[in-house]
Structures are given as C-alpha cells and as structure tokens.
Amino acid sequence: MSAKPILSVEGLGKRFEVGGGLLRRPAQVHAVVDASFEVAERACLGLVGESGCGKSTLARCLLRLVEPDEGRIVFEGEDVRSLDGPALRRLRRRMQMVFQDPYASLNPRRTVRQTLAEPLVVHGLATGEAVDARVEAALAEVGLPPDSAPRFPHEFSGGQRQRIGIARALVLEPRFIVADEPVSALDVSVQAQVLKLLEALRERHGLSMLFVSHDLGVVRHVCDRVAVMYLGRVVEEAPVPDIFDRPLHPYTRMLRAASPVPDARARFSLPRVEGEIPSAMDPPGGCAFHPRCPSALARCAKERPALADLRGGHRVACFLHSPEAAP
Amino acid sequence: MSAPAAVLPARGWTRRFRANPTSWLGVALIAAVVLAALLASTIWPLDPLEQNVAERLMAPTAAHPLGTDTFGRDVLARLLHAARISLLIGAFSIALAMTIGSAIGIAAGYLGGWFDAAVTSLLDVLLSFPTLLLGLMVVAMLGPSMGNLVIAIAITELAPFARVARAPTITLKGRDFVEAGRALGFSDLRLVVVHIIPNLLSEVVVVASLWLATAIRTEASLSFIGLGVKPPTATWGGMIREGFENILDAPWLALAPSLAILVTVLGLNLLGDGLRDAIDPRARRD
Amino acid sequence: MTEPLLEVRDLTVEFRSGGAWHPAVRNVDLSIAPRETLAVVGESGSGKSVTALAVMGLVPAPAGRIAAGSSIRLSGRELVGLGERELDRVRGDRVAMIFQEPMTALNPTMTVGEQVAESVRAHRGLGAQAARREALRVLDLVKVPSAARRMDDYPHQFSGGMRQRVMIAMALACHPAVLLADEPTTALDVTIQAQVLSLVEDLKREHGLGVLFITHNLGVVALIADRVAVMYAGEVVETAPAAELFETPRHPYTEALLASMPRVDRDVGALEPIQGNVPSIREIGPGCAFAPRCAHAQARCRESRPRLEPEGAARSVRCWLRTASP
Structure with a gap:
C-alpha cells in the first residue's frame, strides 16, 4: 500500500453468546475472527459478504459501538481500544457512521434542525446563531433545501432521510466514515443520487471510508479495495479490479457469478451454486467454505488456510493459491 | 417496505382518538367529575363538615338532593368535596408510581444484564400480590394518613409502569438512531432523556390513565376498610363505609359515592382504551 | 403464438x-x-x-x-x-403465489410436511396418506435435501432459501x-x-x-x-x-x-x-407520470398522458417522444 493508512486493524475478534439459561451453557458465535486490514488515507475499503458473515459487527467494532474481544484498532496513530471517557468521545468526532435504514436511524420526534444541532452542542463546537448557520450549511452540503430544518423525518422520502443521516454524520467534520449498507434500503432510481453525494463529499472533505454492502455492483463503483468475508473471516482482500475481474478465492468467484447483471446475455448463465450458508454457531472445520467449494482439496477439510499476501496487495486465504499458507 | 416500529405511535393518533365516539364519552365523564370537584363549593355551597343532628338520615329533598348522613351532613356537598380528595390521592399516587416505576423500568431495560434480571424478578414478586392486600400491608406499616395512602397506592402500581417502560426501552436501545447517538458521542443520560423517554411516553400515559382508575378504587377500598383518610374528611370510600352501616334505612348514603366511583372508573377506562387504540391501532385486534 | x-x-x-x-x-x-x-x-x-x-x-x-x-x-x-x-x-x-418473506406465510406450529400436505388435500381432495406422499414428492421436486427426513421439521428450522423452496413446493402441489x-x-x-x-x-x-x-x-x-x-x-x-x-x-x-x-461486471464511470x-x-x-423526472420531457408530456403504443411485433412503449408522428 502506497499511502499511509489512516486506520489499521490487526487480529480483531468478537464473540457473542446466544441462548443459554440457568442450566444450559450459552452457545458462542464467532462473529468476527482474526480480521486484519488497513484503510489508506482518502481511500475507500469495501466490506462484502452475505448475511451473518460478520461485516456489520466488524464495522461497529471500529467505532466501539460493539466492544471487540481481541485485536488492535489504530486510528490516526491512536489505539482505539484503550480509549475511554473524553478520549473516546473525541474519537467519535473524527469517525462517524451512516446507517442502512433511513427510517430507523432518525429519531422520529426530533426535527431535522434538532437532529443536526445536537452533536454540535454536545461537543461544544458551536453556540447560538453559529449552530443554525452550521445546520444550514450541512443541509446545503447534502442537497436539501434550508426549509427542511424545522420539519420531522416522516415528512421526507427515503432518499432524503438518508441525506439527513449523512448530514448528521458530517456536522462533526469527521475524517473517517463507516457506511453500513447506506443505499440498500433505497429505490434503484434514488440509490445513484446518494452514491453520487457520498462520492462528492469524500472528494471535498478528503474522507476515508469503510463501505459495508452486500451489493457487489455498488461496491465496485464506490470502493478502491474490497475485503470479502465469509463466516466471520476475511477470505480475500484486493484492489477493486482484481476482486471483480480476477477473483481468486472460490467463494469470491461464486459471489461474483451469482451477482445479477442487467444484461440479457446473462440469461442462460445462472450459476449452479452449491449448498447453504452454514450457521455461524457451528462453522465447518478447516476452511469454512470447503463444504460448498467446487474445488476443495482433501486438506481443506482439515487445515485452515491463512490470509497470504500474493502480489500487488492481493491477499487470499485459500490453499489453491498459496499452498504453503498453513496457519 | 419497513413496518413502523412497535414502540412508536403511528402518526395521526390524535385524529384517530377524535374519531372514536367512546373516547369522547370518556373525556366527557372525566371532565364532568373534575369540574364537579374543582367547583364543589360553587355548585353546592353547603359545608360538607357541618353537622346538624336534627336532620339526621334524611331522605333526598330539595334542600338536600342526596339526603343527609348519620351526623346530618349534606351528602351532595360531601360527595363533591370527596371527589377532590379521591382524585388528588389518585393523581398523586399515579404520578409517583409513573415516575418511579418508569425510571426503574427504563434503567432495567437500558442497563440490561444482571440488574435487569434482578429488577424483573422483583417486579414479578410485587405483581403476584393482590393490589389491595399490598396496599393494606403498606398502610398498616406506615400508619393511615393521606401521604402514606398516596405512597401505599403508588407502591401497588409500580410494577405495571416498570414493565410498560422496560419493553420499549429495550427496543429503542437497539434502534439505529440511538446507536447513531452513541456514535456521535452522546452520554447515556442524554440518550435516555432526549432519545428514549419521549418515544415511550405515550405508552406510559395510556397505562397511567388506565391505572388511575385502579388507584381510585384502591383508595376507596382502603378507606372502606378504615385504613384511608381519617374522618371527618370526606372520601368516596369512607362515605361508602359510613353509608354501609345504614344501608337498609338510607341506601342513598352508599349508593351515591358508589355511583361516583363507577362513573369515574368508567370514564378513565374509556379514555385509556381510546388513547391506546389511537396510539397503537394494532392492540385493538388482540 | x-x-x-x-x-x-x-x-x-x-x-x-x-x-x-x-x-x-x-x-x-x-x-x-x-x-x-x-x-x-x-x-x-x-x-x-x-x-x-x-x-x-x-x-x-x-x-x-x-x-x-x-x-x-x-x-x-x-x-x-x-x-x-x-x-x-x-x-x-x-394460480399460486409466492411471497418475499416465506416465514410470515408459513405456520410456525405445523411441520413443513403437514403444511404442504394440507395444501394438497385442500385443493385436490387426497387422503392423508396420499397427501403426505404427494408432499414428499413436491419437496423432492424443489430440491429440499433429504426431504423425507426434513419434512417433519418446523419452518424455523429451515433457512430463508429452504423456506422459499417450501413455499414453491406448496404452490406446485396444486399443479397451477x-x-x-x-x-x-x-x-x-x-x-x-x-x-x-x-x-x-x-x-x-x-x-x-x-x-x-x-x-x-x-x-x-x-x-x-x-x-x-x-x-x-x-x-x-x-x-x-x-x-x-x-x-x-x-x-x-x-x-x-x-x-x-x-x-458488477464493468466500470461504468459516472x-x-x-x-x-x-x-x-x-x-x-x-400528463405522463414520469415527466417531472424525465430529462427529455416537453410541454406536451406534462399536459396529456401518452398511451401504451405497440412498436413492431413484440414491443410497446408509453411515451410521446417515441410514438408521436414527427
């Protein structure tokens, strides 16, 4: 990686306990296991995978909305996991989040002005008229008219609400945005508006971003690099052209082939996908993907391949591509 | 398309409330009772405490439309002034129960973990006592006085408020806008006060209107047993008890306050049902 | 045709x-x-x-x-x-219908096999035995793996994809x-x-x-x-x-x-x-419902509504720009 990283993550892990009772031990779900990656200054890393792969948990761990169990998160030279109290609040000024559901992510009883002013007041960044000026500036920045300020979220469409959510993340002038499926709840014709807005804001403010999505098309468009997760682990990570045009991991290939393309030539190429996504509570041994893998070797059921750097920043966890990559 | 969240009242609830004739009946009944209590001396200027031994146990006449009691006091005047006491005790005890009960429920729901488990078990114990028995035990311990009566009734109604506040707190805590608040560096206190409480208040208010009826009944029951407000102050429960002694000779003595309680409780229940249906139209079908 | x-x-x-x-x-x-x-x-x-x-x-x-x-x-x-x-x-x-969220269309207290069999019986008047055999047949048809064993499971024991297969099986059981x-x-x-x-x-x-x-x-x-x-x-x-x-x-x-x-298949630029x-x-x-957002809209598009006009043998389009005579 050429530019210096703004965020680097090493060996991050998060377990959840589910079920259990008075006499029954709760089951452990390894939501994120040994995740390591970097995000370069002004870059956008995509995090893709199917439901239950741990991508949302990982995103929330970065902001400590979910407390990770192990690993290191270094943001702008600061060890995020060791922060508490005022230091953690200062971190949250520099790292913000955009949520998936534009209906659930805004408090229905607060006006747009209240929603946008609150962070400024809490962090003591503006008082009195300066607050209104900054709220107005934030609205203009995301393309909403100034008369939006006194209105309530339910008066807006999904796309407009997502703009409000983005404005709220931006009022604190963060350096880094974690976007969790920011367009997947929107209509197709509105998605592009929001994607363009995010693009413009990234450019203007020099933002770096972690972009979580299940939609490979959107990720291809928005991101510079992509990490693919399967059952809590990053199985492949590479620059966008490599992931989409030269995927190495059999799971990335399956995901890529199954992603629909608006082109009728795809008509008869429905991929034959094997098997179901296993439960994260009871992941298969060895490489977690081996039961569905069309090219699984005997050793894939027994050993787990480590994430190995091949060339040009293309990392993959698969014995087919790095036979020596035993853990 | 995402369904509106269970804890947030659907929009237009005021319109739905106004469109429901039975909630209007509830409003009318309660308004009548409250007005009567407020304007007691204006409506009927006789002194509720003035005794007149010559006119004991008189049947209703023009001078005493509801008759007189064993001390010759005017029953209508006592009924109107008792409304003040009964409503005040009901309102204060509900306010107390609502504040403390909701605070407990919100704390349990927000903090979760062992605290939540402990609070929930305690509430279950509290709920397993019959309301009247619990009130009786508390008054017996504290001694009968108006303040203690308020406390006793409040304690009997803590659990429902704690329960009704706890469930939506858990839901709201997991909502994205609360998580967004944490990401923005808001304190827990701010998240609870600014972002959680306003979103569950409507549900708590509905419960308050329904339990206010119970509070008034509990007050009447305790006064009936003699553990309520000390005579000669008039309360509905006390009046029923006094009337009960002469139920065969002067049935109006017990009947009038009983009807007053009936009307108030009915009005509050209609009002509460109307509010609940308006705020959560889905509850209606259950 | x-x-x-x-x-x-x-x-x-x-x-x-x-x-x-x-x-x-x-x-x-x-x-x-x-x-x-x-x-x-x-x-x-x-x-x-x-x-x-x-x-x-x-x-x-x-x-x-x-x-x-x-x-x-x-x-x-x-x-x-x-x-x-x-x-x-x-x-x-x-005619049979399948929905976005199969969980809401399935009864959580009945096994999957019972539900498919019930739908067979309701529409085809088969006996209990025959209906169960038919249920197994259609569950096999929609490729529910080891259907004979899994038909006695409850819907919550199935994944989202498998539940959708069950819904399709129920739809097919009636030969729509x-x-x-x-x-x-x-x-x-x-x-x-x-x-x-x-x-x-x-x-x-x-x-x-x-x-x-x-x-x-x-x-x-x-x-x-x-x-x-x-x-x-x-x-x-x-x-x-x-x-x-x-x-x-x-x-x-x-x-x-x-x-x-x-x-996903190519870079689209902007x-x-x-x-x-x-x-x-x-x-x-x-006018045309799309006119307010249409980059090519003309005065006429805002005033009156175009009809769905055939274009060649197999196509049709509802747009003044395509159907109006020049």
Missing part, C-alpha cells in the same frame, strides 16, 4: 385515501404464455405488487377495489367479478398453470437467490408454467425473464422481450434506470442519477 394462460386487460385498481379513490394501478395490460416468464419490474409505488394481488383476487376491500372495465382472464375464464368461493377454487388450483412470484428472492443472499431462480426456471421448463415474476432488480430480470414489463407510478411504461429491453431501452425511464445502476423521487399515487398529474 400459443394462447395466453393469463391475460390482463385495462386493469385499474384504486385505493381509498383521505376520502377519495386514487388509482394505484392504471390501465395495465399484461399477458403470459405457457413456458414463459414475464418479469414485472418497478420501484416502490410502481403498482407491481398490487397488480399481482389483483390477479389473485386479493385486493383488500373496502379500502381497495378493481375498477369497472378491468379484465383478468385465466385460461380464457374471466376472474373479475367472481364470488369469493369461486375465487378460492381458482387460487391454488390454477400460473405462478405469481412477488419479490421471492429479495430477502435472500445472492448465492441463495441464484439457487431459487434456477429452481423457478427449471420448473417453468419442465411443467410448462407461466410465471409472473415481480421484482425491483433489473439484474434479476436479466437472469430469468423472457419478456419484461416496466412499471412506473401504476402504469406499464414499456414491454419488450428481455434481450431487446437491455440492448435498446425505448422509454426514458427504462433508459435512465439502466444508466443509474452501478454494475453514474447518472434520476432526479427527484418516486411520486405517491396521490400526486400524479394529468
């Missing part, structure tokens, strides 16, 4: 809101031949799901109604105006001629979506089904559709064979939608978003 299994003519469905009737679906024409998948594609509020409900006779009264003059013919038989009992017989016997699928893969992961789409495709070929497939995803359309109807704000704005639609979209909305989609928002059914003016 074979006679259509399902033919919808001039379908208008209205809903009551604020004391007035507003059309959610306006003058929709559709037809499906045996062994044909017609994809109806549109955004929220396009009327695509309401169209499917109307075909199933499930427009909720009294809030909604099918307007006079609408016609829905299934194998030649008119469905509009049929009584509830006759409709019940048509539903399931001739037409399958209505309303966003059946939207809640599924892409790899599981691919499996369910393959299954629908196989069933269509092997059993000669006509499939009405409702989706918002143009990528999914490309995978399974033979013909496509694009809906916007309650109207069909364009119909075309799938291959032609993606090659040469004719309606400005279709064109704009394709230009606004990021694609996206061209469609300005504005999808209109609600209450705010549609006298």
Whole structure:
C-alpha cells in the first residue's frame, strides 16, 4: 500500500453468546475472527459478504459501538481500544457512521434542525446563531433545501432521510466514515443520487471510508479495495479490479457469478451454486467454505488456510493459491 | 417496505382518538367529575363538615338532593368535596408510581444484564400480590394518613409502569438512531432523556390513565376498610363505609359515592382504551 | 403464438385515501404464455405488487377495489367479478403465489410436511396418506435435501432459501398453470437467490408454467425473464422481450434506470442519477407520470398522458417522444 493508512486493524475478534439459561451453557458465535486490514488515507475499503458473515459487527467494532474481544484498532496513530471517557468521545468526532435504514436511524420526534444541532452542542463546537448557520450549511452540503430544518423525518422520502443521516454524520467534520449498507434500503432510481453525494463529499472533505454492502455492483463503483468475508473471516482482500475481474478465492468467484447483471446475455448463465450458508454457531472445520467449494482439496477439510499476501496487495486465504499458507 | 416500529405511535393518533365516539364519552365523564370537584363549593355551597343532628338520615329533598348522613351532613356537598380528595390521592399516587416505576423500568431495560434480571424478578414478586392486600400491608406499616395512602397506592402500581417502560426501552436501545447517538458521542443520560423517554411516553400515559382508575378504587377500598383518610374528611370510600352501616334505612348514603366511583372508573377506562387504540391501532385486534 | 394462460386487460385498481379513490394501478395490460416468464419490474409505488394481488383476487376491500372495465382472464375464464368461493377454487388450483418473506406465510406450529400436505388435500381432495406422499414428492421436486427426513421439521428450522423452496413446493402441489412470484428472492443472499431462480426456471421448463415474476432488480430480470414489463407510478411504461429491453431501452425511464445502476461486471464511470423521487399515487398529474423526472420531457408530456403504443411485433412503449408522428 502506497499511502499511509489512516486506520489499521490487526487480529480483531468478537464473540457473542446466544441462548443459554440457568442450566444450559450459552452457545458462542464467532462473529468476527482474526480480521486484519488497513484503510489508506482518502481511500475507500469495501466490506462484502452475505448475511451473518460478520461485516456489520466488524464495522461497529471500529467505532466501539460493539466492544471487540481481541485485536488492535489504530486510528490516526491512536489505539482505539484503550480509549475511554473524553478520549473516546473525541474519537467519535473524527469517525462517524451512516446507517442502512433511513427510517430507523432518525429519531422520529426530533426535527431535522434538532437532529443536526445536537452533536454540535454536545461537543461544544458551536453556540447560538453559529449552530443554525452550521445546520444550514450541512443541509446545503447534502442537497436539501434550508426549509427542511424545522420539519420531522416522516415528512421526507427515503432518499432524503438518508441525506439527513449523512448530514448528521458530517456536522462533526469527521475524517473517517463507516457506511453500513447506506443505499440498500433505497429505490434503484434514488440509490445513484446518494452514491453520487457520498462520492462528492469524500472528494471535498478528503474522507476515508469503510463501505459495508452486500451489493457487489455498488461496491465496485464506490470502493478502491474490497475485503470479502465469509463466516466471520476475511477470505480475500484486493484492489477493486482484481476482486471483480480476477477473483481468486472460490467463494469470491461464486459471489461474483451469482451477482445479477442487467444484461440479457446473462440469461442462460445462472450459476449452479452449491449448498447453504452454514450457521455461524457451528462453522465447518478447516476452511469454512470447503463444504460448498467446487474445488476443495482433501486438506481443506482439515487445515485452515491463512490470509497470504500474493502480489500487488492481493491477499487470499485459500490453499489453491498459496499452498504453503498453513496457519 | 419497513413496518413502523412497535414502540412508536403511528402518526395521526390524535385524529384517530377524535374519531372514536367512546373516547369522547370518556373525556366527557372525566371532565364532568373534575369540574364537579374543582367547583364543589360553587355548585353546592353547603359545608360538607357541618353537622346538624336534627336532620339526621334524611331522605333526598330539595334542600338536600342526596339526603343527609348519620351526623346530618349534606351528602351532595360531601360527595363533591370527596371527589377532590379521591382524585388528588389518585393523581398523586399515579404520578409517583409513573415516575418511579418508569425510571426503574427504563434503567432495567437500558442497563440490561444482571440488574435487569434482578429488577424483573422483583417486579414479578410485587405483581403476584393482590393490589389491595399490598396496599393494606403498606398502610398498616406506615400508619393511615393521606401521604402514606398516596405512597401505599403508588407502591401497588409500580410494577405495571416498570414493565410498560422496560419493553420499549429495550427496543429503542437497539434502534439505529440511538446507536447513531452513541456514535456521535452522546452520554447515556442524554440518550435516555432526549432519545428514549419521549418515544415511550405515550405508552406510559395510556397505562397511567388506565391505572388511575385502579388507584381510585384502591383508595376507596382502603378507606372502606378504615385504613384511608381519617374522618371527618370526606372520601368516596369512607362515605361508602359510613353509608354501609345504614344501608337498609338510607341506601342513598352508599349508593351515591358508589355511583361516583363507577362513573369515574368508567370514564378513565374509556379514555385509556381510546388513547391506546389511537396510539397503537394494532392492540385493538388482540 | 400459443394462447395466453393469463391475460390482463385495462386493469385499474384504486385505493381509498383521505376520502377519495386514487388509482394505484392504471390501465395495465399484461399477458403470459405457457413456458414463459414475464418479469414485472418497478420501484416502490410502481403498482407491481398490487397488480399481482389483483390477479389473485386479493385486493383488500373496502379500502381497495378493481375498477369497472378491468379484465383478468385465466385460461380464457374471466376472474373479475367472481364470488369469493369461486375465487378460492381458482387460487391454488390454477394460480399460486409466492411471497418475499416465506416465514410470515408459513405456520410456525405445523411441520413443513403437514403444511404442504394440507395444501394438497385442500385443493385436490387426497387422503392423508396420499397427501403426505404427494408432499414428499413436491419437496423432492424443489430440491429440499433429504426431504423425507426434513419434512417433519418446523419452518424455523429451515433457512430463508429452504423456506422459499417450501413455499414453491406448496404452490406446485396444486399443479397451477400460473405462478405469481412477488419479490421471492429479495430477502435472500445472492448465492441463495441464484439457487431459487434456477429452481423457478427449471420448473417453468419442465411443467410448462407461466410465471409472473415481480421484482425491483433489473439484474434479476436479466437472469430469468423472457419478456419484461416496466412499471412506473401504476402504469406499464414499456414491454419488450428481455434481450431487446437491455440492448435498446425505448422509454426514458427504462433508459435512465439502466444508466443509474452501478454494475458488477464493468466500470461504468459516472453514474447518472434520476432526479427527484418516486411520486405517491396521490400526486400524479394529468400528463405522463414520469415527466417531472424525465430529462427529455416537453410541454406536451406534462399536459396529456401518452398511451401504451405497440412498436413492431413484440414491443410497446408509453411515451410521446417515441410514438408521436414527427
């Protein structure tokens, strides 16, 4: 990686306990296991995978909305996991989040002005008229008219609400945005508006971003690099052209082939996908993907391949591509 | 398309409330009772405490439309002034129960973990006592006085408020806008006060209107047993008890306050049902 | 061309809101031949799901109604105006529907096998033994692995993709001629979506089904559709064979939608978003419903509403720019 990283993550892990009772031990779900990656200054890393792969948990761990169990998160030279109290609040000024559901992510009883002013007041960044000026500036920045300020979220469409959510993340002038499926709840014709807005804001403010999505098309468009997760682990990570045009991991290939393309030539190429996504509570041994893998070797059921750097920043966890990559 | 969240009242609830004739009946009944209590001396200027031994146990006449009691006091005047006491005790005890009960429920729901488990078990114990028995035990311990009566009734109604506040707190805590608040560096206190409480208040208010009826009944029951407000102050429960002694000779003595309680409780229940249906139209079908 | 299994003519469905009737679906024409998948594609509020409900006779009264003059013919038989009992017989016997969220359509307290068997018995009058055998047969048909064992499991023990297979099995158990699928893969992961789409495709070929497939995803359309109807704000704005639609979209909305989609197969450069928002059914003016957002709109587009005009043998488009004589 050429530019210096703004965020680097090493060996991050998060377990959840589910079920259990008075006499029954709760089951452990390894939501994120040994995740390591970097995000370069002004870059956008995509995090893709199917439901239950741990991508949302990982995103929330970065902001400590979910407390990770192990690993290191270094943001702008600061060890995020060791922060508490005022230091953690200062971190949250520099790292913000955009949520998936534009209906659930805004408090229905607060006006747009209240929603946008609150962070400024809490962090003591503006008082009195300066607050209104900054709220107005934030609205203009995301393309909403100034008369939006006194209105309530339910008066807006999904796309407009997502703009409000983005404005709220931006009022604190963060350096880094974690976007969790920011367009997947929107209509197709509105998605592009929001994607363009995010693009413009990234450019203007020099933002770096972690972009979580299940939609490979959107990720291809928005991101510079992509990490693919399967059952809590990053199985492949590479620059966008490599992931989409030269995927190495059999799971990335399956995901890529199954992603629909608006082109009728795809008509008869429905991929034959094997098997179901296993439960994260009871992941298969060895490489977690081996039961569905069309090219699984005997050793894939027994050993787990480590994430190995091949060339040009293309990392993959698969014995087919790095036979020596035993853990 | 995402369904509106269970804890947030659907929009237009005021319109739905106004469109429901039975909630209007509830409003009318309660308004009548409250007005009567407020304007007691204006409506009927006789002194509720003035005794007149010559006119004991008189049947209703023009001078005493509801008759007189064993001390010759005017029953209508006592009924109107008792409304003040009964409503005040009901309102204060509900306010107390609502504040403390909701605070407990919100704390349990927000903090979760062992605290939540402990609070929930305690509430279950509290709920397993019959309301009247619990009130009786508390008054017996504290001694009968108006303040203690308020406390006793409040304690009997803590659990429902704690329960009704706890469930939506858990839901709201997991909502994205609360998580967004944490990401923005808001304190827990701010998240609870600014972002959680306003979103569950409507549900708590509905419960308050329904339990206010119970509070008034509990007050009447305790006064009936003699553990309520000390005579000669008039309360509905006390009046029923006094009337009960002469139920065969002067049935109006017990009947009038009983009807007053009936009307108030009915009005509050209609009002509460109307509010609940308006705020959560889905509850209606259950 | 074979006679259509399902033919919808001039379908208008209205809903009551604020004391007035507003059309959610306006003058929709559709037809499906045996062994044909017609994809109806549109955004929220396009009327695509309401169209499917109307075909199933499930427009909720009294809030909604099918307007006079609408016609829905299934194998030649008119469905509009049929009584509830006759409709019940048509539903399931001739036309079956699968939904986006199978969990809500399955009874959580009955085993999967019982539910499929129940639907077989209700529509085909088989005995308990025969119904169970038939249930097993259709569960095998939709490739539920080790169906003989799993049919005694409850719905919550199935994954989302497997539940959708069960729903399809229940639909097939009654040998319908037409399958209505309303966003059946939207809640599924892409790899599981691919499996369910393959299954629908196989069933269509092997059993000669006509499939009405409702989706918002143009990528999914490309995978399974033979013909496509694009809906916007309650109207069909364009119909075309799938291959032609993606090659040469004719309606400005279709064109704009394709230009606004990021694609997984190639770098598209700058996206061209469609300005504005999808209109609600209450705010549609006298002109073309898309005119307020259309980059090519002219005065005439705002004043009067274009008709769906045929273009060649297999296509049609609702746009003044395409149909007006120069």
